[in-house]
Amino acid sequence: MDMSEIRLFVEMPLAAGAEVALTEAQAHYLFGVMRQAVGAPVTLFNGRDGAWQAEVVRAAKRGGTLACREQTAPLRLPPDLWLIFAPIKKARTDFIVEKAAEMGAARILPVATRFTNSERIRQDRLQAHAVEAAEQCGGTFVPEVADLAPLDRLLADWPQDRRIMWCDETLLSARAGLGQAGPGPWAILIGPEGGFSEAEQARLRAMPQVTPVSLGPRILRADTAAVAALTLWQSVLGDWTT
């Protein structure tokens, strides 16, 4: 990716000749902030049709139109990996979503646990962070950010075939055999500050889908743990070819 290129996420289908209308915010960014005009090249993606070279054909204060020219990259899906985390302070929650999108999580699920500090999230704001991360980092896919759900309910309906890499801070020295667990659908589960309650720990330990994994001997903040866990998973089971 050329770091100087302008990339925009849009909702509309992308195909040769397709015209795409800009939102007011996109027009402000493109024409106001980035000082682009008719004829300027922009890369578009919508999470389904890959990346497309497009060109500004109409520029106005509150809108504009781009015309799609040709596909420049196919859709690239991340591995089938979910990230489940307990929301923390606002800036660090934003950060976790940004990093999950960058690191190739396919779905992001905020959960309320017994010791979760934050009872509310702004799903729309978090989704916007995932979009921005994909725009900035050359992605063609944007992970869906789910609404906040209680961990208990999520685990009650947990799919039989999706494994859980549980980042268990009580495990101080052993990193269990992620490699032996094998590929297939997975989820990473990161706890809140203060960890999981006894009841939550017992429940997780009893689930056959769960593999506990240690993230080393130091205590990590939840946002650090998220990036570290995504790295471990991607490098052992994901698409970081060795």
Add this chain to the structure above:
Amino acid sequence: MDMSEIRLFVEMPLAAGAEVALTEAQAHYLFGVMRQAVGAPVTLFNGRDGAWQAEVVRAAKRGGTLACREQTAPLRLPPDLWLIFAPIKKARTDFIVEKAAEMGAARILPVATRFTNSERIRQDRLQAHAVEAAEQCGGTFVPEVADLAPLDRLLADWPQDRRIMWCDETLLSARAGLGQAGPGPWAILIGPEGGFSEAEQARLRAMPQVTPVSLGPRILRADTAAVAALTLWQSVLGDWTT
């Protein structure tokens, strides 16, 4: 670590019976923000003598004194790993230093490269971030943050026996054999946005100490790359026992 304990980094030697004077900022934090008083327990560490249980014996508006009781944890040094990075936007540079301290880097070296955006750093502010990370995360060691130095000069004086894990964004699919390279002193090198110049790349490729490593098929921001690289190194060569 009990997450509710108050931990403070101090400069003074710690030993049974030692008295430790608080700075004005520490007194404000302890007595103003945290509402502690004479008799309150505080954990102290200085990066050399491990962690010590101490007790407030004098509390004033602009100062105070703690008395050391007993050592509660020995000094725990991280592996001999340096993190070299090119400063980026302020919040993300702060973040890299915080994460490097959490993840167990022994030394943090900001460098100016050909494409570095930021020409200046506030070494004292970055060092304070490293201290705060150790306070928050139960560490007993604080990595030194060096002053900004040109990458060229750093590489010209590079120690013969210290290997460099070079996170090379042009390597899209191969992750070279970190494991085969073996332990010993190492440094991780993360580039700026825009990557390394041709001349810098040629120089790095010619150094026998350098092992290029890929961080997967997606483009990562520098702060994400730092945490991902520290995770890879710690899990393959560091103290994350498998």
